[in-house]
Amino acid sequence: MSSSPLRRTALDALHRSLGATMTDFAGWDMPLRYGSERDEHNAVRTRAGLFDLSHMGEITVTGPQAAALLDHALVGNIGGVRVGRARYTMICREDGGILDDLIVYRLAETEAGSSHYMVVANASNAQVVLDALMERSAGFDAEVRDDRDAYALIAVQGPESPAILASLTDADLEGLKYYAGLPGTVAGVPALIARTGYTGEDGFELFVKPEHAVELWQALTKAGEGVGLAPCGLSCRDTLRLEAGMPLYGHELSTSLTPFDAGLGRVVKFEKEGDFVGREALTEAAARAGANPPRVLVGLVAEGRRVPRAGYAVVADGTVIGEVTSGAPSPTLGKPIAMAYVDAAHSAPGTPGVGVDIRGTHEPYEVVALPFYKRQK
Amino acid sequence: MSNPQQLRYSKEHEWLSAAEDGVATVGITEHAANALGDVVFVQLPDVGSAVAAGETCGELESTKSVSDLYAPVTGEVTEINEDVVNDPSLVNSAPFEGGWLFKVRLAEEPADLLSADEYTAFSAG
Numbered sequence: 001m002s003s004s005p006l007r008r009t010a011l012d013a014l015h016r017s018l019g020a021t022m023t024d025f026a027g028w029d030m031p032l033r034y035g036s037e038r039d040e041h042n043a044v045r046t047r048a049g050l051f052d053l054s055h056m057g058e059i060t061v062t063g064p065q066a067a068a069l070l071d072h073a074l075v076g077n078i079g080g081v082r083v084g085r086a087r088y089t090m091i092c093r094e095d096g097g098i099l100d101d102l103i104v105y106r107l108a109e110t111e112a113g114s115s116h117y118m119v120v121a122n123a124s125n126a127q128v129v130l131d132a133l134m135e136r137s138a139g140f141d142a143e144v145r146d147d148r149d150a151y152a153l154i155a156v157q158g159p160e161s162p163a164i165l166a167s168l169t170d171a172d173l174e175g176l177k178y179y180a181g182l183p184g185t186v187a188g189v190p191a192l193i194a195r196t197g198y199t200g201e202d203g204f205e206l207f208v209k210p211e212h213a214v215e216l217w218q219a220l221t222k223a224g225e226g227v228g229l230a231p232c233g234l235s236c237r238d239t240l241r242l243e244a245g246m247p248l249y250g251h252e253l254s255t256s257l258t259p260f261d262a263g264l265g266r267v268v269k270f271e272k273e274g275d276f277v278g279r280e281a282l283t284e285a286a287a288r289a290g291a292n293p294p295r296v297l298v299g300l301v302a303e304g305r306r307v308p309r310a311g312y313a314v315v316a317d318g319t320v321i322g323e324v325t326s327g328a329p330s331p332t333l334g335k336p337i338a339m340a341y342v343d344a345a346h347s348a349p350g351t352p353g354v355g356v357d358i359r360g361t362h363e364p365y366e367v368v369a370l371p372f373y374k375r376q377k
Numbered sequence: 378m379s380n381p382q383q384l385r386y387s388k389e390h391e392w393l394s395a396a397e398d399g400v401a402t403v404g405i406t407e408h409a410a411n412a413l414g415d416v417v418f419v420q421l422p423d424v425g426s427a428v429a430a431g432e433t434c435g436e437l438e439s440t441k442s443v444s445d446l447y448a449p450v451t452g453e454v455t456e457i458n459e460d461v462v463n464d465p466s467l468v469n470s471a472p473f474e475g476g477w478l479f480k481v482r483l484a485e486e487p488a489d490l491l492s493a494d495e496y497t498a499f500s501a502g
Contacts, residue, residue: 021414036469037440038415235414235440305418307438328440329417336417359443 009054010152010210011217018231025234026123028055033233040236041331044199048158048224049232050217053205057126058151059119059133063142066115070104072276073136075259077269078117081106086179086196090259090267091129096281097255098262099132100125101247103196105181118147118192118207122249136277152213156220157203157240159375160227165204167223169193178202187219198237200244200373239328242337245299245371251310251325252297252339258282260289263297295322296347299372300365302336306358308365313357314340321346324356332373339370379497380406381473385487386496387449389431392473393490396483400455403448404477405437405468408500413439416468421446421457421479428454428481430488435478437468449490452481 006029009015015022015031023032031052033040043049061070070078076089086105090098100121107116121129126148133144156164166173171184171193181194192207208216221229238248247253252262259268260282268282288294300308308327313320322342330337338356346354349369355362384392390409394402410416418438428434428448435446457479461467467476491499 021411032441033414036415038466239440306420307418307443309443329415329438 007055009052010213011052011054011154014214014217015052020231020233023234026055028123030055031231031233033235034231037233037235037239038331040230040232041239043228043230044158044201044232044236044240045332046159047228047230048156048160048164048203049199049230049236050220050224051155051157051232051237052213052217053153053155054151054210054213055123056153057121057123057129058147058153058207059121059126059130060145060147061117061119061133061142062110062114062145063140064114065141066117068274069133069137069140069142069144070117070119071272071274072140073133074102074104075268075276075278075282076104077272078104078106079272083108084180084182086181086194088179088267090253090264091132092258092278092282093255094278094281096258096278096285098249098253098257098259099255100129100249101253102129105192105194107181107192108183125249150209151207152210153205153207154213154216154220155197155203155205156224156229157197157199157232158201158229160224160229161201161203164220164224164227164229165193168219187216187223189216189219191216198244198246199240200246200371201240201375238326239331242326242328242339243330243332243371243373245339245373247297247339248326258285258289260285261294265289293344295341296344297325297370298340298342298347298349299368299370300324300327300338300340300354300356301333301368301372302338302356303364303366305336306361306363307336308338308340308356308358308363314342314346314365315355315357315362316346316351316353318362320357321354330372337372338365342367380408380493382493384473384493385449385490386493386499387431387447387490388499389447389449390500391447391449393449393487400480400482401450402477402480403450404472405446406496406500407472410469410472410476413437413442413444413468415440416465419446419461419465419468419478421462422448422454424454424457426454427484428452437465446478448481450481450483450485450487452484454479455482456480
């Protein structure tokens with residue numbers, strides 16, 4: 001890691017006043033937890049949680065050929081995204097390796113004949129994504145702009161989040177579908193209101209100017225007081241997304257895997273117009289994954305209480321058959337869980353005899369289909 | 378947080394009670410429990426086993442990590458806290474009381490342990 005000082009979000013002083021335990025995350029000093037991470041996790045599952053996600057990397061793409069550029073640079077069909085909607089997608093290398101997973105929001109057009117997108121990258125990959133988009137924009141009538149410092153990002157997630165947000169905005173939240181976003185005003189602050197998240201619950205992500213972040217955080221805190229809204233750190237965000245079976249870059253996703261290897265081939269849209277970076281390699285990867293998948297991403301649920309960690313070997317009959325990519329005690333299941341890449345022969349739910357090598361001891365684990373948790377709609 | 382005056386402390390963040398009939402109680406400090414976060418699994422030494430000062434004798438798992446448990450003193454384990462095995466959150470909620478880990482019959486007088494004030498200064502550093 002670099003030795004440069006950690007970056008602090010606009011909410012830094014507020015986190016410290018709340019007694020947060022801070023952690024270095026991708027060069028940012030971020031709240032890991034405020035109190036018990038299990039309580040924070042459960043707040044999001046049953047009530048609501050408030051997150052500072054200002055480390056996420058926003059990149060604005062505008063211009064007459066903004067859609068064409070993104071269709072070329074990313075694997076998804078971005079031209080097909082309607083104004084006010086969002087799309088989960090990926091950016092790959094020419095060899096098909098995943099550079100990052102992204103959410104692309106198509107915003108309202110600010111001038112005729114020019115479309116407007118916001119690409120949200122993981123903090124750890126934001127520079128890589130920005131560089132790739134800049135490079136791939138050559139020849140397109142489109143502008144790629146680094147907007148990482150233009151936004152703070154506050155998320156309110158959990159079943160009570162629509163009611164909390166509704167008390168602070170006139171925006172049509174009822175009409176705002178999952179993976180949609182609209183400009184509005186929340187607690188008097190201009191915001192892009194997006195119905196997206198990384199927790200497996202209903203919820204919203206609010207992109208605002210950094211100078212408005214404290215005001216918005218405090219208004220949300222007050223609005224959520226009566227329904228048990230809790231400030232939440234990155235630790236519970238990780239267990240929430242793990243239960244929801246959502247991949248995390250650097251764990252389930254990497255440059256040495258294609259979207260097909262990660263079981264996410266559905267994000268690759270070969271039918272879109274024009275060429276895109278990685279098409280050839282991904283065509284081969286799709287065929288390979290269909291015919292002879294090397295390893296498959298599965299869920300593992302512990303029979304015992306010892307927690308599998310990223311990098312631990314998955315074993316069967318004393319032989320290594322895979323590797324844990326993420327593992328944690330699951331507050332919702334009350335047992336340790338993990339995501340792991342395992343040989344296809346051992347990937348079917350219920351496959352007997354699968355274990356995880358936990359520091360020399362082979363602990364029994366059940367192979368399950370992902371996700372571990374799905375909210376009742 | 379305050380570290381009880383009647384306990385002694387190791388630099389690995391364990392505490393040791395004054396011995397009664399040669400048997401002392403061992404736990405981890407509130408500072409250590411806070412640093413770990415929610416403890417979800419504890420592996421304690423077997424009753425009857427020998428532990429040696431400064432050597433690992435178990436594990437504590439939290440949401441984010443696994444940490445070794447070090448014995449603050451040399452001796453024989455006489456009892457483990459079954460309550461904390463069944464409910465590891467006791468380590469977080471009552472590290473100096475209900476979250477104690479095991480009892481040990483001292484083979485020798487402990488050396489190099491810190492007083493409460495010394496430990497408070499050490500753990501703040």
